[in-house]
Structures are given as structure tokens and as C-alpha cells.
Amino acid sequence: MSRIWAGVDAGKTHHHCVVLDAEGAKLLSRRVANDEPELLQLLADVLALGDEATWAVDLADGGAALLIAVLVNHGQHLLYIPGRVVNRASGSYRGEGKTDARDALVIADQARMRRDLNPVRPGDEATVELKLFTARRTDLVCDRTRAVNRLRGALTGIFPALERALEVTNTGPLMLLTGYQTPAAIRRMGARRLETWLRNRRVRGAATLARAAAEAAERQHTAVVGEKAIAQLVHTMLAEQVDGVIGVDTHRDTLAAAAVNPIGAVLATTDSPANARGYRRLLDFARRQIPGRRCWALEGVGSFGAGLAAFLDQAGEQVVEVLRPKRPTVRDGRKTDMIDAIRAAKEALSTEHLIQPRLRGEREALRVLLVTRHGAVLAATAAINQLKGFIVSAPDDLRSELRKLKGPAQVVRCAQLRDRPTHDVEHRMTARALRSTARRIQALQAEAKDLENEILVLVRQLAPELLDLLGVGPITSAQILVSWSHPGRFRSEAAFASFAGASPIPASSGLTNRHRINRSGDRQLNRALHTITLIRMRLDPATKTYVVPAAVQGPASGRPGPR
Incomplete structure (x- = not known):
């Protein structure tokens, strides 16, 4: 009876399978799609090569889940070889290349020679659900830990005694920091009044917390440089301004929403159609889950989320725009609309400077x-x-x-x-x-x-003073107005320059002090500013005077030169 070994290097969209006989000779090498008909055809072809087949795979879930289910349902003997074992074993094989075919060959050969490999035992439905919930909780805990560490770092910079005295992972200290962040502010308040302030906000152990904060304030009477700015940063964190955030992942026909509390725990999720009736359903959902102060974090405010953003603005809701949520770096990263909605909400909670949606009209x-x-x-x-x-x-x-x-x-x-x-x-x-x-x-x-x-005509109605500037025409001024949108959207000129990709990026290290060109930001706005600059370099005396030394010094000086 002939025996064969099939090694599979599993991937997200495709797998590579290599089949060896008892002598290690290669009988088959094929790349197949991660699709059931293709996998069934591969199974039939492999079984035709020998009487007894042993399969080996380097993944036990994720992209290999369908392959494992197909093999188990057909009564195949399946072994699991961890990716680390495959990586270490590859060094003993000829060649230095790294390909799917070579990894599949290593998997098959290791399965042929080794006797210490464990068989794959697929779990039941409860086990799979438990694994998904555990992974989700791990994501939430990691996000919460990152936010807490950022808060601790900011607090240590201005008030190290209070950072040592408080356990900022608890609700009470977080509530305290929403109102008072500096030693002087806590001393002015006093322990008794601070205790009353905390009790009014239903904080447990208000007396102990107020006493600990007052004692820490008495140990520091020196104001640290930058204290006001850092205190304002701590105070204005969204997680400390609202009772919850509703993250929404927008699409053409559907909307997925998730209500998240300030610590990052998911309260509830829902979905609705992308129409007026669906907008009202989402607003009712938000009022039930977060009846107090709330904020909406929307993706795609300028496209699929435009209708919802306009509806919420008319309803008097606070709306912020979030960029596309960051995906997990793991190979088998999960991706659903609901997960994207949760990430949008948590992105708003952890972002220092939130983006206001552009106006319409x-x-x-x-x-x-x-x-x-x-x-x-x-x-x-x-x-x-x-x-x-x-x-x-x-x-x-x-x-x-x-x-x-x-x-x-x-x-x-x-x-x-x-x-x-x-x-x-x-x-x-x-x-x-x-x-x-x-x-x-x-x-x-x-x-x-x-x-x-x-x-x-529109530019003359909105901002006629732009057209009076040298080098600014109707198209460039219109682009500036479209990107700028309305007063208060940018907190400073530096923020506007960064948004336009016109601010030099520090790239210093050690004794080297230099800057590099910013190639991100709003490229249409950047092009408009570039066009204005080129015209003023030819016609404006002040710009000519500025450009000559800037061109000599270059971007390494941190002074923006012509581009």
C-alpha cells in the first residue's frame, strides 16, 4: 500500500500544495484558490496518487479554515505544523529563496519524517465563538491600555505626584481629571469641595480620592513649563468630554453603527438602511444607548456618509470625521462593517485633534x-x-x-x-x-x-478678499475655500499647513538636524498653494526676497523653500 504526504502552505486567497511519496520524491505541486470547488478537485487529485494520504498545514484557523473543514469532512488525516517550525526547518533545505512552493515542500517533508506532530482537531461552535469573543476583548483591552498610557504620560509631564497617587484605569480618577489637572487647581478647590464635586458625579470613594488628590497637590508648588497646554490636552480628550461615541461605517446602501463608552467598551451595535428612515433609526438607537452627552464618529462624510452627517447636524448632534480605521497588522485580521464601526468610535476616543466635517451648501x-x-x-x-x-x-x-x-x-x-x-x-x-x-x-x-x-461668481460671494491677493485666481481660491470649509475647522495656521502638506516634516537624528518634504495631506489644496507660490515668485517682490535665501538653505533648515 503506497503512502503519500501532502503539505499545504495556507494563505488568505490561495494555498500551495506539494505531495511527496515515501522516498521524498515530488508527485504534485499546485497553487489552488481558497474556494471549495478548487479544494475538492485538489483532494481528488491527491487521493489518486496514493492509497493513504497524510495532510499537513501550517495554519489551524483563519485562511485555512475552509481547507481544514473540507479535509475533516472527507475523513482525511490532518497534522498541524506551526509556522515557526516551518521557518526553522527551511534552513536545512537547499536554496535561500522564500516561496509558497518551497514552504509547502518543507511542510510535506517534515510531516513525512517527524512523529511528534499533533493532529488538527476542529472545535465545536461554542469553542469558535469563545475564541472570537476572546480576541475581540483583547483588542478592546489593548486600545484601553494605549489610551491609559498616553494619559499617564501627559499627567507625569505636569503633575507626577498625582499620577502616582491615582489609578487612572478606574472611573473615579478619570472623572477627577475631567475637571482638575494641575496642582494649583486642586489646591484652590480644596479636599472638601473636591469631595462634594466628585459625589455629585456619583464617584465611589469620593472622600478618599479627594484627599489623595489634595495631598499630592500640596507636594508640588512649582508650575512645569507647558503645564497649561498639557492640562488643556488632558481636559479636551473626547473620552472625557462625552458619555459615549457612536461610530458609523458608511456604505452606499447600509450603515453599521456601534455605541462605545468612554473607556472603549462596546454597549450595543445595529445596522440600518442609508435613507431618511434609517437615519431616524440610528438617532433613536443613540438616544437609547447614550442618553447623555454623545458624539458621532463617521467615516466618509464627503461621500456615503454625507446624508447622515447633514441629518445629524440638523438634529443638533455633535459629529466628527474619522479617517479609515487602522487595520490589525496580524495576517488573519478580521474585517466586518460592525468591526469598522467599533474602530471608528475608538479612533475618535484616542485621537487628540478631531476633524470637523466640512460644511455643505x-x-x-x-x-x-x-x-x-x-x-x-x-x-x-x-x-x-x-x-x-x-x-x-x-x-x-x-x-x-x-x-x-x-x-x-x-x-x-x-x-x-x-x-x-x-x-x-x-x-x-x-x-x-x-x-x-x-x-x-x-x-x-x-x-x-x-x-x-x-x-x-460664488467665490466673489463667499470671500472676495481672496481675489485681491496677488497670484490667487478663481480656481485656486475656490480650492482653498473647499478645503478650509468654515471658521474654526483648523485650530491654527500650522494645522492648516499640515493639512495641505505644506509643512516640513522633522527628520533629525543624533547630530543631524534636518527636515524633509511633506508628501501627504490634501494634494488638491497643495497644488493650489503651489500654483500661487509660483506666480508670486515671479511677480511679488517680498516673495522673491524670501525665496532666494530659502533656496540656498533648502528644506534641511526647516524653512520651506520653493517646490
Whole structure:
């Protein structure tokens, strides 16, 4: 009876299988999709190679779950080889490359030679659910620990005695820090009044906590540099301003929402359709789960979440925008809409500076006009390139006539071409193609000009002072208004520069002190600022005076030069 060993290097979308016989000779090497028909076909092909098959896999769950289920349901003997064992064993095989096929070969050969490998025993439904809940709790605990460590670091910087006296993982100390963060503030309050303040907020052990805070305040009478800024940072953390956050993962047809308390624990989850009725359902859900102070953290406020954001704004709700939640770095990272909603809420809780959603109304009108004009300009450019390509390959008489003309005159002449019956078919069809392309260019350029005039009218209504600045035209000023949105959205000029990708990024180490160019941020806004800068470098004396030393020093000095 012949015996074979099949080693599988499991992946998320594909697996690689290598089959060896008793002598170690390779009988099969195949890459298969992580799909049931493909796996069943692989099983049949492997069983056709021998009488008794032993399977080995380097994953016990995640991407290998379907493969394991298929093999177990067909009564196959399955062994588990940890990835660390495979990695260490690879060093004893010939070659230094790292491929799926080589890993599958190592897995099969180790299964053939070793007798200490454990068989795979799939768990029941309760075990699988317990594993998922445990992993979810671990994620929540890690996020909470990160927030607590950040809070401890900030508190140590201004008030180390209070950081030692408080256990900031408990609700009482967190409530204390929402109101008082500095030694002077706690001394002014006094232990008795502080105890009353805590009792009014239903804090357990208010007397002990107030006494410990007062004693810590008496041990520090020196104000640390930056105390006010750090105290404000601790005070303005979202987790200490609201009773909970509702994170929403937005899609075209559905919305997934999760209510999370300030510590990061999930209170409840729900989903609803992306329409007016669904918006009302979500608002009722939020009022039931977080009846007090709450905040909404939305993804995609400018796209799928635009309708919900406008509805919540009209209802007087506090809304912040979060970026796409960070995914886990593990290989088998979980991904569902509900998990994304939970991560959106926790992202808002752990973010120091929250993003206010852009306004709609006139700002949104400017945005759609800018996008439409940009599309017309791109289409006109593509048509011009197509026209020039036609001219290059046109018949000699057409090419010699058109190449004498320049840009606009060339387009006008091509739009007037006629396909005369006396010409051959190549000449007639080329003339027709040139005429059609030229007229398309004229139509697109006229459309772009009309849109620019409408943009100019809106800009004059919103911020006419922008147009008085040298180098600022209707398109660049419109882009600035669209990105800026409204007063108060950016906390400082530095925040606006960082958002635009115009702030140099520190890249110093040791004795080296330098900066590098910021290539992130809003690239459309960055392009508008770049266009304004180029014009002012040619026409504005003050800019010329500034640019000369900046160009000599370069970005290493931290002073932004021309880009």
C-alpha cells in the first residue's frame, strides 16, 4: 500500500500544495484558490496518487479554515505544523529563496519524517465563538491600555505626584481629571469641595480620592513649563468630554453603527438602511444607548456618509470625521462593517485633534463645480493629445497643412475640415476624425470656461478678499475655500499647513538636524498653494526676497523653500 504526504502552505486567497511519496520524491505541486470547488478537485487529485494520504498545514484557523473543514469532512488525516517550525526547518533545505512552493515542500517533508506532530482537531461552535469573543476583548483591552498610557504620560509631564497617587484605569480618577489637572487647581478647590464635586458625579470613594488628590497637590508648588497646554490636552480628550461615541461605517446602501463608552467598551451595535428612515433609526438607537452627552464618529462624510452627517447636524448632534480605521497588522485580521464601526468610535476616543466635517451648501456647490471643471479639462487635454496623434499619422497633404498651424488655430482649422467625395476613403475618414475631435475640444473648453465663470461668481460671494491677493485666481481660491470649509475647522495656521502638506516634516537624528518634504495631506489644496507660490515668485517682490535665501538653505533648515 503506497503512502503519500501532502503539505499545504495556507494563505488568505490561495494555498500551495506539494505531495511527496515515501522516498521524498515530488508527485504534485499546485497553487489552488481558497474556494471549495478548487479544494475538492485538489483532494481528488491527491487521493489518486496514493492509497493513504497524510495532510499537513501550517495554519489551524483563519485562511485555512475552509481547507481544514473540507479535509475533516472527507475523513482525511490532518497534522498541524506551526509556522515557526516551518521557518526553522527551511534552513536545512537547499536554496535561500522564500516561496509558497518551497514552504509547502518543507511542510510535506517534515510531516513525512517527524512523529511528534499533533493532529488538527476542529472545535465545536461554542469553542469558535469563545475564541472570537476572546480576541475581540483583547483588542478592546489593548486600545484601553494605549489610551491609559498616553494619559499617564501627559499627567507625569505636569503633575507626577498625582499620577502616582491615582489609578487612572478606574472611573473615579478619570472623572477627577475631567475637571482638575494641575496642582494649583486642586489646591484652590480644596479636599472638601473636591469631595462634594466628585459625589455629585456619583464617584465611589469620593472622600478618599479627594484627599489623595489634595495631598499630592500640596507636594508640588512649582508650575512645569507647558503645564497649561498639557492640562488643556488632558481636559479636551473626547473620552472625557462625552458619555459615549457612536461610530458609523458608511456604505452606499447600509450603515453599521456601534455605541462605545468612554473607556472603549462596546454597549450595543445595529445596522440600518442609508435613507431618511434609517437615519431616524440610528438617532433613536443613540438616544437609547447614550442618553447623555454623545458624539458621532463617521467615516466618509464627503461621500456615503454625507446624508447622515447633514441629518445629524440638523438634529443638533455633535459629529466628527474619522479617517479609515487602522487595520490589525496580524495576517488573519478580521474585517466586518460592525468591526469598522467599533474602530471608528475608538479612533475618535484616542485621537487628540478631531476633524470637523466640512460644511455643505455653498462649499459643496463650489466642490462639485471644481470637480466637473477638472473633468472637462482632463477630457479636453486627452482630446488634444488624440488630435495631435491623428495629425502625425494623417495623409501628407493634411499633415503638411495642419502642422504649420499652432495650438488653437490648429483646433479651429480641424473643426472646419470637410470630407470631399473626390478624396480617397483614408483621407475622408481622417478628416472626419479630426473634425469630430476638434469640435469635442471646443465644446469641452467652452464648458470649462462656463464652469470657471460660475466658480468666480460664488467665490466673489463667499470671500472676495481672496481675489485681491496677488497670484490667487478663481480656481485656486475656490480650492482653498473647499478645503478650509468654515471658521474654526483648523485650530491654527500650522494645522492648516499640515493639512495641505505644506509643512516640513522633522527628520533629525543624533547630530543631524534636518527636515524633509511633506508628501501627504490634501494634494488638491497643495497644488493650489503651489500654483500661487509660483506666480508670486515671479511677480511679488517680498516673495522673491524670501525665496532666494530659502533656496540656498533648502528644506534641511526647516524653512520651506520653493517646490
